Amino acid sequence: MSNVDHQLIIVGGGPAGLTAGLYASRAMLDVVLLEKGAAGGQVMLTDWIDNYPGFPEGISGFDLADKMETQAKRFDLEVKLAPVIKMDLIGPVKTLHLEDGSTLTCRALIITTGARPNQINIPGEVEFTGRGVSYCATCDAPFYRGKTVAVIGGGNTAVQEAVHLTKFADKVYVIHRRDALRATKIVQDKAFANDKIEFIWDTVPTEVVGDIFKGVTGLALKNVTSGATSNIDLDGVFVLIGIRPNMEMLPLDQLDNDQGFIHTNVEMHTSQPGVFAAGDIIYKNFRQVANAVGEGCVACLSAERYLENNE
Amino acid sequence: MSNVDHQLIIVGGGPAGLTAGLYASRAMLDVVLLEKGAAGGQVMLTDWIDNYPGFPEGISGFDLADKMETQAKRFDLEVKLAPVIKMDLIGPVKTLHLEDGSTLTCRALIITTGARPNQINIPGEVEFTGRGVSYCATCDAPFYRGKTVAVIGGGNTAVQEAVHLTKFADKVYVIHRRDALRATKIVQDKAFANDKIEFIWDTVPTEVVGDIFKGVTGLALKNVTSGATSNIDLDGVFVLIGIRPNMEMLPLDQLDNDQGFIHTNVEMHTSQPGVFAAGDIIYKNFRQVANAVGEGCVACLSAERYLENNE
Secondary structure, three states: OOOOOEEEEEEOOOHHHHHHHHHHHHOOOOEEEEEOOOOOHHHHHOOOEOOOOOOOOOEOHHHHHHHHHHHHHHOOOEEEEOOEEEEEOOOOOEEEEEOOOOEEEEEEEEEOOOEEEOOOOOOOOOOOEOOOEEOOHHHHHHHHOOOEEEEEOOOHHHHHHHHHHOOOOOEEEEEOOOOOOOOOHHHHHHHHOOOOEEEEOOEEEEEEEEEOOOEEEEEEEEEOOOOOEEEEEOOEEEEOOOEEEOOOOOOOOOOOEEOOEEOOOOOOEOOOOOEEEOHHHEOOOOOOHHHHHHHHHHHHHHHHHHHHHHO | OOOOOEEEEEEOOOHHHHHHHHHHHHOOOOEEEEEOOOOOHHHHHOOOEOOOOOOOOOEOHHHHHHHHHHHHHHOOOEEEEOOEEEEEOOOOOEEEEEOOOOEEEEEEEEEOOOEEEOOOOOOOOOOOEOOOEEOOHHHHHHHHOOOEEEEEOOOHHHHHHHHHHOOOOOEEEEEOOOOOOOOOHHHHHHHHOOOOEEEEOOEEEEEEEEEOOOEEEEEEEEEOOOOOEEEEEOOEEEEOOOEEEOOOOOOOOOOOEEOOEEOOOOOOEOOOOOEEEOHHHEOOOOOOHHHHHHHHHHHHHHHHHHHHHHO
């Protein structure tokens, strides 16, 4: 093997990256995981996770990320705080340019930089995230049995999830800035036929109202045509206005992608030989901790096989 | 919806099936999971699992399966002991024929029946499984640091894993019934060049020798050409002679498959609309708890979407 800094580099320390790191360090690969902030990723912001298998009572996002990192470090995974700002992925040696001006090279790379939900950017939103403000109905809907919630958004995901929420909540408001939905007709029809759903048209939320003890208690609203303001009482707010890939450091001209979400095959190969991806950054329909972990495992085993055949 | 017994049926209670069951019951689908024996699947036979993310010190296979089942049952998943002997998957209603002569119908089906490693079928093998006899080097190799182990087999997996084992073990015997390997040349060359590997040709194991306290201590061998017998001292035996899908109840003429392993796309759809599959029964390269869980999650979310669009 010609001189590279590491056999394998993993960029991103969420569940996918930590799983790849666990597998790689346990297999005694020369590996380093680069994280731009604290390890854990998006899951760190999740108050309580009920659907990651193995924890009968659920577990906090913070604790789960912490356990995954501790486990990987038991096998001596090196985790470095080193933001990557640029990558060159063409050819057998991959080069990462770090924020401090230095570079790191490797033979195989696993990209697990994740994604983040779009925010509405109003007062109270960040403060009450995980305390009544949620960005994932599949994850959090069951916590709202018998409650009143609002969905912000008018696309397919927002409207589908509003219908899903009616299995649990007594009342679901759909708050949309226009007077018509962007969701497809079949999805719209289901929502219109559901008497637990009430649409609030031409309206934007202006503040998440809450209480330090109780979490979210309501939303302040503004009608964008009349300018009228109002308040509604709520137990939860689902912000479902899309998700953005963490792609700022990715050379998108070197990787097949869809608006920044990286295309992979079932074994987590990207279009660039030696480059693998897993977790929320990949192009897919479902973004859960459980499948991020599975993809991280497969990405590492594929990278290991690639290294065996190319060294 | 016309009358079916359940919206969704899951066949098989290993990690993939229990994860699908957790997601389905938590989403309030009308679902039942059918198991032919105790839930848990192949993982129940695994002594210690170090690489399922979330358990820093590892966890026994029994405990992990138990936790997954408890978690799914917290959301009222119904688990039935009901061996399936035949299925009819064509058309919108899927029919399962049970061992007791009854039938169950559903709109969507998730197949997670798993697979089992081929055994050598010699005395001591079953007794010492999980106590020195292993069927997965990726899973168990790190437990043999500084030890002496044998690999039984001569195919690609056996020889690749023998090379992998040399990262941990001081000595790796490869015991093969012929005088040449079936593995590809590139794989063979790596093994021949590795001075920790010693080949024992034309030889079959006749007994796993062990001790109730220490587990495996060696193998009794027989040369198939000369008939000579011998013994070697070992700390572990890796039986890597292939894996068989649990396909006896599957209508393989109704599902695209490769020798019983079911073909799926990235969203776990099989070739039959409304039928999904996950875990060791699917056609894939890597069989770990972590990816079985990810696939179980995706299979359920895909089934949920299918039901929404077809009811």
